[in-house]
Amino acid sequence: MTAEKIEKKPKLSREALRLRARSRNKKPKFVRAESWKYDRFSISWRRPRGLDNKIRRKIKGWPPGSSTGYKGPKIARGLHPSGYREVMVFNVEDLSKVDLNTQAARIAHTVGKRKRALIIAEAKKLNIKILNIKVSAVPEKKEGEEEAEGEETVQTEEEETDAAQEEATKGKKDAEVEETETKEPEEAEEKPKKEKKPRKSKSKKDTEETEEEGEEE
Numbered sequence: 245m246t247a248e249k250i251e252k253k254p255k256l257s258r259e260a261l262r263l264r265a266r267s268r269n270k271k272p273k274f275v276r277a278e279s280w281k282y283d284r285f286s287i288s289w290r291r292p293r294g295l296d297n298k299i300r301r302k303i304k305g306w307p308p309g310s311s312t313g314y315k316g317p318k319i320a321r322g323l324h325p326s327g328y329r330e331v332m333v334f335n336v337e338d339l340s341k342v343d344l345n346t347q348a349a350r351i352a353h354t355v356g357k358r359k360r361a362l363i364i365a366e367a368k369k370l371n372i373k374i375l376n377i378k379v380s381a382v383p384e385k386k387e388g389e390e391e392a393e394g395e396e397t398v399q400t401e402e403e404e405t406d407a408a409q410e411e412a413t414k415g416k417k418d419a420e421v422e423e424t425e426t427k428e429p430e431e432a433e434e435k436p437k438k439e440k441k442p443r444k445s446k447s448k449k450d451t452e453e454t455e456e457e458g459e460e461e
Contacts, residue, residue, distance in 0.1 A: 260320035
């Protein structure tokens with residue numbers, strides 16, 4: 245197992261970052277005046293300019309306004325969260341200005357791909373940290389491993405085709421089973437039901453006889 249390189253931040257920057265974090269926790273959230281009252285106002289801070297504005301006048305009971313008293317420690321100003329100070333780099337020659345222990349390079353967005361690649365290569369040689377670069381964690385593969393992977397991919401393609409064929413056959417079998425299941429209840433429904441004999445409608449004579457019997461009673 246190869247031991248991974250642990251980045252050592254300078255002691256001064258570590259202490260400065262702690263102080264900055266502590267002061268940030270104490271700092272209140274500055275809210276725009278009367279943003280809680282009107283929906284059209286955003287919460288983000290706007291400097292109050294009104295003559296009667298309570299936040300500008302620092303009246304008790306109203307939220308605090310931003311002022312220089314809430315600044316962080318002077319040592320930590322301009323520090324990157326990693327603990328280094330940023331130095332803008334436009335070409336390979338600018339890397340000579342970067343201090344390894346306290347500073348880190350940031351490649352300007354106007355630099356092209358070709359020059360950017362040269363700057364990154366030189367920075368790796370000098371062991372300078374670049375802030376705006378994404379390092380890929382995938383290790384480089386050897387030729388033998390690549391060949392083995394090619395064979396595996398061929399096998400997997402064949403397996404995929406076999407699996408597709410099996411799925412197709414399974415689908416056909418399932419469809420046949422479903423058809424048989426649906427046919428059975430349909431056949432059961434088609435069986436002749438017992439025909440109900442139609443009720444004989446009473447003739448006029450029968451109705452007259454029943455009426456006569458009722459009168460005699």
